[in-house]
Amino acid sequence: MERKTVQRQAIREAIEEASRPLSPQEVLDLARARVKRIGIATVYRTIKSLLAEGVLKAVDLPGEPPRYEPAGKHHHHHFRCRTCNKVYEIEGCPKDLKRMAPRGFRVEGHDLVLYGLCAGCA
Numbered sequence: 001m002e003r004k005t006v007q008r009q010a011i012r013e014a015i016e017e018a019s020r021p022l023s024p025q026e027v028l029d030l031a032r033a034r035v036k037r038i039g040i041a042t043v044y045r046t047i048k049s050l051l052a053e054g055v056l057k058a059v060d061l062p063g064e065p066p067r068y069e070p071a072g073k074h075h076h077h078h079f080r081c082r083t084c085n086k087v088y089e090i091e092g093c094p095k096d097l098k099r100m101a102p103r104g105f106r107v108e109g110h111d112l113v114l115y116g117l118c119a120g121c122a
């Protein structure tokens with residue numbers, strides 16, 4: 001395989017196999033375990049093209065640089081550890097969020113982020 005293809009594959013696999021959204025630096029660290037010669041510029045460039053192709057989705061948490069996860073996952077939320085700054089995927093969604101909106105308002109979506117300490121840091 002061409003070097004570019006190998007790098008792209010390593011980046012894609014790193015993100016797909018992680019069970020949580022990854023920052024570009026985390027993608028780089030994991031991709032390096034597969035392909036030695038890979039740099040942060042390649043990670044950024046590849047993420048950009050995978051986003052454009054709809055393979056990846058950006059996870060934007062307030063005040064945080066974006067992280068990335070595979071597109072097309074079912075509805076879920078995230079937990080951010082304030083110590084190691086890793087973001088985890090969490091299952092479940094509060095059922096009655098729509099009822100919090102004032103009368104006559106139509107809710108079209110919601111964002112919900114839990115934060116605290118992960119099991120490794122607590």
Ligand SMILES: [Zn+2]
Pocket residue numbers: 081082083084085086117118119120121122
């Ligand atoms: Zn942690």
Ligand SMILES: [Zn+2]
Pocket residue numbers: 075076077092093094110112
């Ligand atoms: Zn939800």
